[in-house]
Amino acid sequence: MTSQKPATPKPSLADSLQYVKGVGPKRALLLEKLGLSTVEEGLALLPHRFEDRSRVQPIGKVTDDEYVTFRATVLNAGTLRLGRRRKVFEVIFEDDTGTLRGKWFQFKESYMKERFALGRHCIVSGKPRPNTYLGAGLEIIHPDVEFTEADAPATLEMGRIVPVYPATEGLHQKSLRTIMKHLVDLYAPLLEEFLPADVMQRNDLVPRVNAYQDAHFPPPGSSADLLHKFRTPQQLRLIFEELFLIQVGLAFKRKHAYREQPGRTLKTRGDLIRRFVKLLQFEYTGAQKRVLGEIMDDLEQARPMHRLLHGDVGSGKTLVALTTLLTAVDNNLQGAMMAPTELLAEQHYLNLLPYCEHLGVKLDLITSALPSAEKKAVQQRIRDGETQIAVGTHALIQKDVGFQDLGLVVIDEQHRFGVLQREAIGKKGLSPHVLIMTATPIPRSLALTLYGDMDVSILDEMPPGRQPIATHSYDAKKRDAAYQMVYEEIQRGRQAYVVCPLIEESETLDLKTAQEVHTDLVARFPDLTIRLIHGKLKKEERQAIMTEFNRGGVDILVATTVIEVGIDVPNATLMLIEHAERFGLAQLHQLRGRVGRGAHASQCLLIAYPPLSDDAAARIEAMLKSGDGFVIAEQDLKIRGPGDFLGTRQAGMPTLRFADLVRDLKLIVSTRKEAFALIDRDPWLKEPNHQPLRDTLHRTLGDRLDLLNIL
Numbered sequence: 001m002t003s004q005k006p007a008t009p010k011p012s013l014a015d016s017l018q019y020v021k022g023v024g025p026k027r028a029l030l031l032e033k034l035g036l037s038t039v040e041e042g043l044a045l046l047p048h049r050f051e052d053r054s055r056v057q058p059i060g061k062v063t064d065d066e067y068v069t070f071r072a073t074v075l076n077a078g079t080l081r082l083g084r085r086r087k088v089f090e091v092i093f094e095d096d097t098g099t100l101r102g103k104w105f106q107f108k109e110s111y112m113k114e115r116f117a118l119g120r121h122c123i124v125s126g127k128p129r130p131n132t133y134l135g136a137g138l139e140i141i142h143p144d145v146e147f148t149e150a151d152a153p154a155t156l157e158m159g160r161i162v163p164v165y166p167a168t169e170g171l172h173q174k175s176l177r178t179i180m181k182h183l184v185d186l187y188a189p190l191l192e193e194f195l196p197a198d199v200m201q202r203n204d205l206v207p208r209v210n211a212y213q214d215a216h217f218p219p220p221g222s223s224a225d226l227l228h229k230f231r232t233p234q235q236l237r238l239i240f241e242e243l244f245l246i247q248v249g250l251a252f253k254r255k256h257a258y259r260e261q262p263g264r265t266l267k268t269r270g271d272l273i274r275r276f277v278k279l280l281q282f283e284y285t286g287a288q289k290r291v292l293g294e295i296m297d298d299l300e301q302a303r304p305m306h307r308l309l310h311g312d313v314g315s316g317k318t319l320v321a322l323t324t325l326l327t328a329v330d331n332n333l334q335g336a337m338m339a340p341t342e343l344l345a346e347q348h349y350l351n352l353l354p355y356c357e358h359l360g361v362k363l364d365l366i367t368s369a370l371p372s373a374e375k376k377a378v379q380q381r382i383r384d385g386e387t388q389i390a391v392g393t394h395a396l397i398q399k400d401v402g403f404q405d406l407g408l409v410v411i412d413e414q415h416r417f418g419v420l421q422r423e424a425i426g427k428k429g430l431s432p433h434v435l436i437m438t439a440t441p442i443p444r445s446l447a448l449t450l451y452g453d454m455d456v457s458i459l460d461e462m463p464p465g466r467q468p469i470a471t472h473s474y475d476a477k478k479r480d481a482a483y484q485m486v487y488e489e490i491q492r493g494r495q496a497y498v499v500c501p502l503i504e505e506s507e508t509l510d511l512k513t514a515q516e517v518h519t520d521l522v523a524r525f526p527d528l529t530i531r532l533i534h535g536k537l538k539k540e541e542r543q544a545i546m547t548e549f550n551r552g553g554v555d556i557l558v559a560t561t562v563i564e565v566g567i568d569v570p571n572a573t574l575m576l577i578e579h580a581e582r583f584g585l586a587q588l589h590q591l592r593g594r595v596g597r598g599a600h601a602s603q604c605l606l607i608a609y610p611p612l613s614d615d616a617a618a619r620i621e622a623m624l625k626s627g628d629g630f631v632i633a634e635q636d637l638k639i640r641g642p643g644d645f646l647g648t649r650q651a652g653m654p655t656l657r658f659a660d661l662v663r664d665l666k667l668i669v670s671t672r673k674e675a676f677a678l679i680d681r682d683p684w685l686k687e688p689n690h691q692p693l694r695d696t697l698h699r700t701l702g703d704r705l706d707l708l709n710i711l
Contacts, residue, residue, distance in 0.1 A: 011186055013039050013187060016039075020179060020183060027175070030169075033168045046215055046238070052224040057069070059099065067127050069124070070093075072093035073094055074094075076091070077118070078090065088105055089109065100128065102126075102139070103140070103142070115147075123159065161224055191212060194208075195208070195693070199674055205241075211237035212234075213234075214232070218234075239658045239659045247449075247452060248678065251679040264433075273326055273330060287316075288316050288459065298455065299327060308442075308451045309438075310438045310440070312630070313593025315460070320459070326359070326389075327408070338397070339391070340412070342367045342539065345365065361388050362389070363389045366393075367392055378390075382403055385403075409432050409434050440629070440633065449668060469602045471603070473580070473607075473624060482607055485603070486498070490555045498576045499578065501561070521558065525556075528555040529555045531554045533558070533560075568597055570599070574602065574604075575604045581616035591604075592627075604623075619636075685697070
């Protein structure tokens with residue numbers, strides 16, 4: 001009796017990369033550093049650039065302005081000394097038209113001599129430059145070399161357009177290309193087509209399997225220019241499918257998670273609102289009226305509002321928020337306003353308090369810093385319904401806080417909260433209306449992908465009388481001149497902020513600290529009143545300092561970024577930012593927005609300490625060029641990329657593998673149109689031809705877009 005050989009398991013996209021030919025346990029660990037553990041994840045690692053090695057040219061026609069590939073033989077090879085300690089391994093390559101030198105500064109001499117034996121045939125690729133030491137001819141530093149027969153055909157490395165992958169230490173491009181070729185050949189044919197046929201036809205999309213195969217290893221005749229721009233048909237197909245899947249998820253969530261929830265229809269523009277409008281010493285701007293109209297229309301519907309309000313610094317979001325909260329109170333419901341920091345929550349409370357007192361509305365503040373007895377008393381008032389509007393930090397979502405009848409929630413500076421925190425406050429009531437606010441304008445491409453399931457309102461108009469803010473940058477050597485400008489501004493009767501990135505001295509960062517700067521300014525300007533404020537102060541101390549500053553009793557307020565948002569002092573006309581190179585672009589713009597709030601011209605001074613990184617220089621340049629928050633936001637997205645902008649990783653946005661939010665705005669718009677139309681036609685994706693799409697949506701984005709409880 002002969003024993004049967006066990007059947008070889010069929011390849012699967014869920015297979016571990018460790019068992020792919022050429023990988024093994026050690027390389028599998030290296031691939032994990034790139035976030036790759038399964039075959040499917042490996043296939044999604046697209047080349048981030050390409051090298052055109054398809055055009056083989058004679059050495060005599062090689063120039064130093066482009067990447068080149070040539071066939072040659074080894075004429076000479078050996079080690080040269082550059083000075084006493086430095087050595088270089090040099091190879092002279094030769095063909096019928098001339099010679100060109102290759103140089104390696106990191107090498108093992110015995111290995112290199114054996115490898116570059118005289119007379120060996122090879123294909124060489126790289127970017128030539130003028131010879132550094134001889135002053136004549138060209139050289140290539142660390143060229144790619146493949147040894148071959150004199151008339152050998154193209155390989156993975158030569159004679160074609162070659163993919164270059166995101167690398168990790170210990171895994172070389174040649175090894176990575178070999179692994180990816182095995183993956184593409186064996187596993188790409190297993191990829192399922194999930195895009196509906198009509199969507200593919202309308203958008204002229206190539207099949208999914210072909211897209212993956214050719215996006216990794218472009219066929220002969222491919223355009224190197226289009227590949228670099230990610231605009232080949234194969235690349236566009238993969239970008240389209242990724243964006244389309246996200247947009248279908250957002251459309252699905254909008255259709256079911258929000259629209260199917262029972263909501264409460266509110267009466268708008270009631271008596272309390274009319275009394276509030278009479279209290280105001282000014283009129284709403286046109287943008288505020290438009291946005292409030294959109295919000296009130298939402299509140300009148302029998303479904304909960306889920307609206308994002310974004311606008312520039314100082315565009316009047318707090319007034320919109322208070323009007324919205326008072327509408328809830330006018331309907332005998334409670335309102336809540338959640339802010340990310342205690343200082344911002346305190347500022348909101350103090351800004352809302354005078355209006356609420358005039359209107360007889362009970363307002364309470366709750367933060368984790370409240371004394372225990374006071375916190376319990378506030379919690380009891382909220383439970384009993386005595387508190388009509390509660391303002392607070394994440395303390396609002398703790399188990400001890402229960403509302404009698406929460407009808408409306410405002411979440412400020414939403415990007416500082418995670419998805420679960422935002423959902424937790426929403427669960428404190430019976431499907432309350434939700435208004436999410438941010439003072440960081442959001443580029444359109446990001447709004448369509450991160451908040452595509454929400455209605456979006458934009459405050460794009462400043463209240464009358466707001467002054468433009470002149471922005472200047474100073475090298476650290478001119479710090480004294482910048483502080484002289486601060487002193488002169490105060491002599492004109494104005495006030496100033498000085499912001500530093502740290503509170504106290506750090507062993508690892510050599511930065512001007514808030515405490516050090518405060519001490520320096522007190523000694524420098526003994527005739528001025530200078531105060532220091534930061535997040536470690538007790539609430540009472542912070543409030544006392546801010547009250548004194550508001551009343552004009554403080555000339556210079558030295559602060560950390562606790563004053564980034566929510567501070568409104570019209571007489572403060574100068575903002576000086578120490579170590580501006582250490583701040584993000586959105587932060588710099590937010591800080592600048594603390595001035596320019598009154599009738600006087602205002603300035604922002606940026607002091608930068610060299611050496612500046614390219615990104616830091618780009619941020620400061622953006623600040624000097626524009627005061628428009630939407631322009632700033634677009635530039636910030638270009639500098640940082642979508643992964644870090646607004647903390648999108650913690651905000652629930654799926655990681656983009658193929659698409660780029662700066663480059664692919666048109667595709668975002670077209671995929672959104674297709675996705676929302678599809679969900680309108682087939683709300684539950686029940687049609688047989690939509691089943692693959694439904695399955696893919698559930699498998700890849702169900703948890704990230706909170707769809708698992710709906711699908």
